Amino acid sequence: MAHLRFKALDLANNRPKINFESKGKISDFYAQDVFGLKQMQTLLSPDIFKKVKKVIEDGTKIDADTADVVASAVKSWALSKGVTHYTHWFQPLTGSTAEKHDTFFDAGSGIERFKGSALVQQEPDASSFPNGGIRSTFEARGYTAWDPSSPMFIYGATLCIPTIFVSYTGEALDNKAPMLKAIEAVDKAATKVCQMFDKKVTRVKASLGVEQEYFIIDKALYASRPDLVMAGRTVFGHNPARGQQLDDHYFGSIPTRIYDFMRDFEEESHRLGIPVSTRHNEVAPSQFEVAPLFEDINVATDHNQLLMDVMSRAAERHNLKVLFHEKPFAGLNGTGKHNNWSLITNTGVNLFQPSSSARDNLLFLVFFVNTIKAVYEHADLLRASIASAGNDHRLGANEAPPAIMSVFIGSQLTNVLDELEKKGNIKVEKGENMYMKLGIDKIPRIILDNTDRNRTSPFAFTGNKFEFRAVGGNENSSSPMTVLNLILAEQLTAFYENVQKEMKGGTEKRMAIVSTLRKYIKESKAIRFEGDGYSDEWVEEAEKRGLSNIKDTPRALDAYLTDKSRKMFNRHKVLNDVELEARNEIRWESYIMKIQIESRVMGDLVLNHIIPTAIAYQNKLIKNAEGLKTLGINNKEVISIIESVSGYIETLRKEVYNMIDERRRLNKEEDLRERAIGYCDDVKAKYFDTIRYAVDKLEMLVDDEDWPLVKYREMLFLR
Known part of the structure; x- marks a missing residue:
């Protein structure tokens, strides 16, 4: 195995340059x-x-x-x-x-x-x-x-x-059929609300821009790591001395091989009508990002799936391998798929864009506040929509949003909502400016740079759109977009009914709208958070606010099958009970299989590669110690290393065989949910970190010439 490692390194370090010839201006072939x-x-x-x-x-x-x-x-x-x-x-x-x-x-x-x-x-x-x-x-x-x-x-x-x-x-x-139905549902609900302001609005389209993060390594190095090939992530690997702590990779000069690969897949994407626009280095070494322009949500999700395939095929041409897994390397940033979402009317109005007009700002506030309320009411379902075995490794790992759903809106809009909430039941006399009294006319036209961004927030307002940052890099955006559009459709329907009810009671339309918004602002206040989502203080604060912190996929998926969720999915004809139950069965089974594969890869590597290597190295040390002893030298350092290696070997043997026994027990469990929870609690949580710790310690002890697996420092600094 060590021979394979050095052969792969030699191949990776001596790749002939693959020249990419551009076909000219994008406009000529787009x-x-x-x-x-x-x-x-x-x-x-x-x-x-x-x-x-x-x-x-x-x-x-x-x-x-x-x-x-x-x-x-x-x-x-x-x-x-x-x-x-x-x-x-x-x-x-x-x-x-x-x-x-x-x-x-x-x-x-x-x-x-x-x-x-x-x-x-x-x-x-x-x-x-x-x-x-x-x-x-x-x-x-x-x-x-x-x-x-x-x-x-x-x-x-x-x-x-x-x-x-x-x-x-x-x-x-x-994944497409329910998303199309959810898009239709939000179109109908949003159009009814918009027509309270402008009868010319006959349709509202959801638009989406998907920022795709990814890692890329040499193809030979990928092929020499069985865990990457089988599980999509490295189950072992000690952090290199230099990782991302210097922040020198972010937005840095793009390495030549990666640059040629980027130009290649971008050109093919443009021929396919995928409007990729931005490329740059991400925070972690060998991590990058590609981002497109906004499109209709259905086309955008199709294009993202196609883009991932285009990138993978282009990488093959350049002897590279693209990794979309949410956490391919421990201790480094994970991979997200930031979904930038907004709503556009057929009249060209972005409903999440503040305006210079106080009247238009009221329309903005209607959609802004209702979106926050929708996230508050269905936070657990939104969390479930991004649940996967891969994303569980990433969420809350100090480089991705936590599993706690919250909304960041910035200090300025926080002040606007606070002022609107605290005004009370104001009375507007004839001739008075209601918008001025409510502070609505103070919202500036362009708010994009009037507040900072919060990268720790899973759901953040960024000026004219919401950015759902918690979506995993390897996931299909259709699932979270189905839920997001559906919950807003549900919320807008309730809003419209509440306003109509107040108007029937004699309240003037504008005041009925404001009164309903004020109620929603107060009710959903707990979901708004402006601070550091990575902090322990936020976990404590979220619990006080009654917000869920569901850290694993098997339990998160329960949100799909609550009475509240079932009724909503059925009411808007997005998914019926049979379809909901079937999808959860599929997700639980997928989770089980992915954790099972990871555990099997761990067992194979430990029993067939790590332990034999460690024993061979230990024997070298014993022979060395015995030789020194014949010379009258008692080398305590060598003896200490021998004891450490021996201890880690015994730990690995014990833990791996216990993990195998646990798998056998769980595979007899017929209930998929219970089996998934078992794989989460009794396999992943109980054994993964312990086994990894022992292997990573051995990586630091065993002679570099003998170690069988390509190391992080060898994979991650590709030029």
């Missing part, structure tokens, strides 16, 4: 592999284009004749670009994407065919995808259905058609 509105307008008749555009914008169903015309047009466009196959590209509950390729070529006729029926619907085998008990293993039928709101694209030599994925009996088996 979205050239996307069948979007521009291509449709060119290839479709005006009447058909108008129909398709209406389907995309309004979410109406496409008729068979129109689908046939679109299929013919997209086939011709794709064939002209050398495409040979097509696929329904979907997002099953595995956390990644799936595709089954079919050829356009029809051997019977000898020509390429593509009908509207093949565009609109396909039938992939659903039996091998997670379904949480919705289907039996022998019941294989499932359907993918075209999502016209996300444009088709060419990836390699394949036309990819974004779709939803449902079971034979109609239940959603993917």
Whole structure:
């Protein structure tokens, strides 16, 4: 194993340079592999284009004749670009994407065919995808259905058609379908509220920008670490003498190999219409970030999933490996996926953008306060939406937001809400300025730089959007975005009903709105926090406020199955009880399998690599000590090291075999939730840190020439 380590290091340190030649200005090739509105307008008749555009914008169903015309047009466009196959590209509950390729070529006729029926619907085998008990293993039928709101694209030599994925009996088996329903729910609720201010508003779209963090290491070094290959993270590894403590990597000069890789995947992304805009070094060594411009939320989540695949494939071309795991290296910053979310009306108004107009600021406050109230009311569900085995390693680890949900709004908006809350039941005489009396007219137009940012907050207002920072780097944004849009839809619906009730009681509309907001500000005050989310003081303070601090995934997922959550999901027709229960079964099972894999990797490395290496080194030391003893030298230092090595070896043997026994016991537990909790408490919590501590201590004791695993200092300083 040590031989493999040095061979990998030699290969990594002597890579030939791979030159990347740019194809020129981005504007010359941007979205050239996307069948979007521009291509449709060119290839479709005006009447058909108008129909398709209406389907995309309004979410109406496409008729068979129109689908046939679109299929013919997209086939011709794709064939002209050398495409040979097509696929329904979907997002099953595995956390990644799936595709089954079919050829356009029809051997019977000898020509390429593509009908509207093949565009609109396909039938992939659903039996091998997670379904949480919705289907039996022998019941294989499932359907993918075209999502016209996300444009088709060419990836390699394949036309990819974004779709939803449902079971034979109609239940959603993917991440996209419930998110589309949640987007529709917030559109309806937000539009009703907006029309109290402006009747021209007929639609509200959720927009999203996903900042993607990632680590990148040499491919050979990755391949020589079984834990990275099997689990996506290093289960062992002593911190290097120099990590991120100097803060010298953040925004530093991008290493040459990484720079060429970035240019490569960015260019491919641009051809696919992914609007990547920003690149930079992140805080930890070998950690970086890519960020796109804002898009409609459905397209943005599709693009993020596609971007991760593009990055992985581009990395292969540069003999690199991208790591999206939330915590690939202990002691260093974890990897997040910051979801920057806002709401935009069809009239072009960002509902989270303060204005110079007091009237518009009231509209801003309506959505601002209702969002805070929604997070307060459904904090546990929002926490559950970002729960995963990987994210549990990251959350609260002093470089990511804690597991406690809170909202940061900055000192200025805190003052605005406090003033609004404390005004009491003011009376406005005829001719008086209500907005001035309430302080609403004091909100500045641009608030982006009027308050500091708080990187310790899981959910922060950043000027014209909310940034959900707690989402894990390897997760699909669809799940947290489904919950976030749904809880706001629920809250806005309640707000609208409360205002209407007050108005029916004789209260003037503006005063009814303000009265309801004042009530919400007071009720949700506990969720607002401006301080250091990493501090122990905040944990104590959050408990006093009654805020949950659910640190592990198995228990966090309970929030999906409360009566409150069930009623909300059902009321807005996002997920029914069967779908909710199935998804929790899938999440619990996924958690179990991931912790099980990590524990197995630990056991394999300890028993087959670490202990044999430590024993061989110990024997060297014993032989050395015996040689010194014959010379009359009693080397206490060598004896001390021998004893230390022996102690760690015994600890590892004992702990690993105990962990294996614990796994066997837990695997007999039939209840998935209880088994998941067992893997969390009785495997991960009880053994992982103890085993790691012993291995990392041995790494510091055993001769560097003998150590079998590539070390952190060798992986993380790639130039």
